[in-house]
Amino acid sequence: MLTETSDVPKVGFSFDLCSRNNMLTKKGLKPPGYLKTGTTIVGVVCKNCVVLGADTRATAGSIVADKNCEKIHNMAPNILCCGAGTAADTEAVTDNISSQLKLHRYHTGRESRVVTALTLLKSHLFRYQGHVSAALVLGGVDVTGPHLHTIYPHGSTDTLPFATMGSGSLAAMAIFESEYREGLTRDEGVNLVTKAICSGIFNDLGSGSNVDICVIEKGKTEYLRNHLTPNPRTYISSKGYTFSKKTEVLHTKITPLKELVDVVQVGGDAMEE
Amino acid sequence: MDRDATADVNAPHSMGTTIIGVTYNGGVILGADSRTSTGLYVANRASDKITQLTDNVYICRSGSAADSQIVSDYVRYFLHQHTIQLGQPATVKVAANLVRLLAYNNKNMLQTGIIVGGWDKYEGGKIYGIPLGGTILEQPFAIGGSGSSYLYGFFDQAWKEGMTKEEAEQLVVKAVSLAIARDGASGGVVRTVTINSEGVTRNFYPGDQLPLWHDEVEAHNSLLDILNASNPEPMST
Numbered sequence: 146m147l148t149e150t151s152d153v154p155k156v157g158f159s160f161d162l163c164s165r166n167n168m169l170t171k172k173g174l175k176p177p178g179y180l181k182t183g184t185t186i187v188g189v190v191c192k193n194c195v196v197l198g199a200d201t202r203a204t205a206g207s208i209v210a211d212k213n214c215e216k217i218h219n220m221a222p223n224i225l226c227c228g229a230g231t232a233a234d235t236e237a238v239t240d241n242i243s244s245q246l247k248l249h250r251y252h253t254g255r256e257s258r259v260v261t262a263l264t265l266l267k268s269h270l271f272r273y274q275g276h277v278s279a280a281l282v283l284g285g286v287d288v289t290g291p292h293l294h295t296i297y298p299h300g301s302t303d304t305l306p307f308a309t310m311g312s313g314s315l316a317a318m319a320i321f322e323s324e325y326r327e328g329l330t331r332d333e334g335v336n337l338v339t340k341a342i343c344s345g346i347f348n349d350l351g352s353g354s355n356v357d358i359c360v361i362e363k364g365k366t367e368y369l370r371n372h373l374t375p376n377p378r379t380y381i382s383s384k385g386y387t388f389s390k391k392t393e394v395l396h397t398k399i400t401p402l403k404e405l406v407d408v409v410q411v412g413g414d415a416m417e418e
Numbered sequence: 419m420d421r422d423a424t425a426d427v428n429a430p431h432s433m434g435t436t437i438i439g440v441t442y443n444g445g446v447i448l449g450a451d452s453r454t455s456t457g458l459y460v461a462n463r464a465s466d467k468i469t470q471l472t473d474n475v476y477i478c479r480s481g482s483a484a485d486s487q488i489v490s491d492y493v494r495y496f497l498h499q500h501t502i503q504l505g506q507p508a509t510v511k512v513a514a515n516l517v518r519l520l521a522y523n524n525k526n527m528l529q530t531g532i533i534v535g536g537w538d539k540y541e542g543g544k545i546y547g548i549p550l551g552g553t554i555l556e557q558p559f560a561i562g563g564s565g566s567s568y569l570y571g572f573f574d575q576a577w578k579e580g581m582t583k584e585e586a587e588q589l590v591v592k593a594v595s596l597a598i599a600r601d602g603a604s605g606g607v608v609r610t611v612t613i614n615s616e617g618v619t620r621n622f623y624p625g626d627q628l629p630l631w632h633d634e635v636e637a638h639n640s641l642l643d644i645l646n647a648s649n650p651e652p653m654s655t
Contacts, residue, residue, distance in 0.1 A: 271488050295461075301483030303454065303462045315459065 183351020185313030186216060186227035187341045188282040188293045189325065190306045191334035194362040195284040195291045198338035199227045200313065200346050201371070202353040212354050213371070221246050221257040222366060224285030225359050226266075229311035230278040230298060238279045242266050259285040259292035263302055271300025280310045286361050313345025313352040320344045331360060339373055346375065434603020436565030436594050437467060437478035439535040440577075441558050442586035445543040445614025446535040449590035450478050451565065451598055452606030463606045472497050473618070475513040475536030476611050480563035481550070486530040489520050510536035514546035514554055522552025531562045537613045565597030565604035572596060583612065587621070595628040 186199045203211035218226045218239040224246075228235025242265045246257045262283055270277055281296040295308045307325045309317040320341040329337065335358055345352040356373040359366065438449040450467040453460055467479050469490045475497070479486035493516045497508050500516075514534040521528060534546040547560035559577055561569050572593060581589065587610060594608045608623040626637050 267484075267487070271484055275484075297456070297461075297484065299482070299484035301454075301487050303465060305462065305464075 183313070183349065183353075184216065184229040184311030185309065185317050185342055185345025185349060185352040186229050186282045186311050187309045187314075187317050187321070187338055187345075188227065188284045188295075188307065189321070189329065189334050189338055190284075190291050190293045191329040191331055193286075193291060194331050194334065194360055195286060195293055196331070196334040196338045197225055197227050197282060197284045197359045197361070198342045199357045200342055200352040201355045201357060202346075202351070203232055204351055209353070215357065215370070217357050217359050217368070219243060220262050220283070221250070221285065223287055223361060223364075224257055224259055224262050224283070225361060225366070225368075226262070226284075227282040227310070229280045229282075234277045234279040235281065238266065238269060238277060239281070242269065256287060257285075258287040258289065259283065259294065263294050263296065266296050267300045267302050270296065270298060275299040282308050282310050284359075284361060286363050291361075309341065309345075311345070311352065313342075313349035316344040316348040317341035331362070335360060335369075335372075343373070343375060434565070434601065435467065435480040435563030436569070436597035436601060436604040437480050437531075437533050437562045438566075438569070438590050438593055439478060439533040439545040439547070439560045440581075440586050440590055441543045441545050442581045442583055444583065445537050445612060446545055447583070447586045447590050447610055447612050448476055448478050448533065448535045449594050449608060449610045450563075451594055451604040452609060453604055454483055455603055460605070465606075466609060468609055468611045470494075471513055471534075472501065472508055472536075474507055474538060474613060475510055475534065476613060476618070477513075477517065477535070478533040478562065479530065480532070481530035482528070485528045486532065489517065489528065489530060489532065492520060493517050507538060509538040509540060510534060510544040510546065511538075511541065511556075514544075514548065514556075517546075517548050518552055518554040521548055521550075525550075525552050533560045533562050535611075535613065537615060539615075543614065561593075563597075563604070565594075565601035568597050568600045569593050583614070587612065591623055592629065595623075596631060598628070599631045599634060 183202055183204045184200060188195060188197045197217055199216035201213045201216065202209055203214040216227055218228060218235070220226050220239060220243045226239050228239060242262060245265055246262055249261065250257055262285070266281060266283065270279065275298045278298050280298055283296060284293045293305060293308055295303045295305065295310055306327070307321045309321065321337070324337055338358060339356055342356045346354070346356070354376050355371045358369040358372040360369070434453055434455050436451045440447050448468050452464050452467065454462040454465045468476055469479060470476050471490065471494050477490055479490060493513065496516050497513055500512060501508050513536065517532050517534055521530070521532070529550065531550055532548045534548065535544070537543045545557055545560050547555045547557055547562065549562065558579065559573060561573065576589060590610055591608050598604045607625055608628060610621045612619045612621070630636065
């Protein structure tokens with residue numbers, strides 16, 4: 146008879162906690178919401194580069210869960226993707242397609258193209274009929290030139306010279322519609338994107354904190370993390386928050402865990418190297 | 419308030435739309451507006467709803483943007499294989515039937531109305547309408563999308579057999595602009611695609627060049643002035 150100290154995991158979903166959750170909900174406790182990126186994400190095509198921008202606030206309901214999260218994901222060395230919607234969905238879908246793109250690069254021996262990433266993303270999202278809540282702004286530069294696309298949770302895509310997504314998209318689009326012109330230079334593009342994201346940060350409750358920028362040019366990708374930080378943490382005193390004296394150590398006692406826990410050798414095969 | 423906005427911008431992308439396909443003496447002309455809306459927000463004001471399937475067959479898409487894009491991608495793929503196997507360009511009838519098969523067999527899951535138009539050497543210019551349930555109807559002209567409701571009477575009166583290319587183009591542009599004037603879910607620019615034995619021609623009519631209808635006023639201080647001032651070329655498709 147095998148004696149085991151560890152439980153063999155039961156096959157399938159364990160419903161043990163469901164009755165507890167039901168009881169708590171009946172008592173009035175609201176279940177935690179999904180972590181959403183309220184978000185303002187934008188992209189702009191400049192003369193020979195693509196500039197992507199994003200804010201850095203992640204919300205869980207009305208609480209700011211992460212004040213400085215990264216919404217610009219890597220798809221390929223020359224392709225990046227901003228994600229709005231459920232944070233887990235945007236992370237998962239971009240990681241998944243990024244892996245597929247890498248395998249494709251090994252297979253073909255060529256640099257990835259933006260339309261490849263686009264097709265992989267749109268097929269994935271369409272298959273899940275909108276339940277994968279990821280709204281993406283995909284931008285990159287490949288052999289065929291600079292490209293910018295938006296991808297909606299249901300799998301439809303648009304190809305545009307400038308694009309905004311997320312709850313702050315209307316605020317950012319207002320900036321773009323009044324100031325976008327064809328043939329912007331890299332610096333003009335970065336300024337326009339910064340302005341658009343700031344518009345989202347200050348006018349949309351779901352967006353906030355800092356501005357992340359990414360400039361993609363032929364052969365070069367620059368990720369400007371926290372390019373602008375217009376919302377610094379303020380302290381009452383200008384010196385900031387410091388402890389006036391070190392915490393005294395009064396007493397040290399070290400108990401090795403071996404004395405508290407019995408380590409038993411389980412019968413069976415040892416792990417092979 | 420911000421919850422509503424979030425729900426709105428990530429809502430299913432639908433193309434309110436006005437799409438038209440007409441045959442003329444020698445080919446077909448497909449026309450469409452360019453507005454894609456999510457709820458009350460215009461997600462794309464310059465979208466291209468006329469999509470290429472082969473060199474000689476194009477489709478106008480309406481309804482759910484995701485569904486119509488996927489259907490057109492599948493049909494393009496099937497037609498490509500079919501062309502290789504057949505050894506010559508696919509006919510418009512085959513393209514339309516492929517669309518119909520997808521639309522009919524997935525009728526519970528798809529929400530898209532499509533107009534297939536093209537030219538082949540056997541039948542010449544042909545228009546096929548494939549509305550929501552997956553029926554296929556070969557017609558001398560077809561209209562679709564939310565804006566088409568306003569055009570039934572117009573076509574009853576203005577349509578005639580055997581128009582010239584110029585007459586047909588004028589008819590299509592006039593019709594789309596009439597629908598844009600009355601339908602909130604249609605707007606933007608008018609795009610047309612002309613397909614005949616000589617090939618394919620794309621045309622583009624920006625919003626300010628369209629005729630004005632009852633009660634419409636000329637645009638003053640429009641964004642188009644800013645665009646024209648810095649760069650005289652229109653946005654390219």
